[in-house]
Amino acid sequence: MAVIGIDPGTALTGYGIVNEREDGSLQLICYGVIRTESKTRPESRLKKIYIELNEIISQYKLDSGAVERLFFQRNTTTAISVGQARGVAMLSLAQAGLTVYEYNPLEIKQAVAGYGRAPKKQVQQMVKTLLSMKEIPHPDDAADALATAICHLHSRKMLTYISI
């Protein structure tokens, strides 16, 4: 069961692939960020995100995708810009035949660190521990993407328990 988590953004799109072994333990497959230049035209930045994400997705046998559900208090211009990158990421997943699962920031913190108000650093520390990494994953966007993937694997397990 391999899942790709994505933290979309126009300048930085984080991604992280996590596999769940048969014994239930988690295995880090890969993680990183797709960077685009601010001086590049918006449509070219979206194209770069799409192409690089397609390349990453095509390299692994994945079962599903997970993306953070976004909330913006005020800045709707940022919301549109992040929405554009998010749309392109969701398209890339859909074209690979993957269902996209969406999680609130609260659900992600809850699933990874055990409680919804956990500080960012603590969530990152848990990602490091759960994936047996030597260091906290950098940058934040990649760590967030890994946390989203872990959240999906944990939530899925919970649902299985409940259905039993």
Next chain:
Amino acid sequence: MAVIGIDPGTALTGYGIVNEREDGSLQLICYGVIRTESKTRPESRLKKIYIELNEIISQYKLDSGAVERLFFQRNTTTAISVGQARGVAMLSLAQAGLTVYEYNPLEIKQAVAGYGRAPKKQVQQMVKTLLSMKEIPHPDDAADALATAICHLHSRKMLTYISI
């Protein structure tokens, strides 16, 4: 000089292609909307928009694309959803090698109806007249897309005059 205008949305994405003849007059090529079902998964709706837009774009020899620049007062959830459809539309244009031009609602009304505070109906009436249509284009999303395409053709002409 043929331009596609797009009014992106998750449920309805309007499009309209307008050609400028050598004498400067405008010619309607086609217009319509891409509809997606609300019960369908968000990623599948984006995929449908992308595939249908690609089909439309591939049928014509286009010079550029024009998309309305969006502003939302409060509802950031809507902003993200529209942003996602917008991102997919911009990607489709970029992959066809088209540069995407963005215009404010004010610029579009100004270019089509002559003043920035023109009511919607008046803008639609001008679209009908400028494109020698028998009726006002329906639905509103298609009319908005045509207005955006006309705005780009007019703005481009203005820039040419200025540069002379």
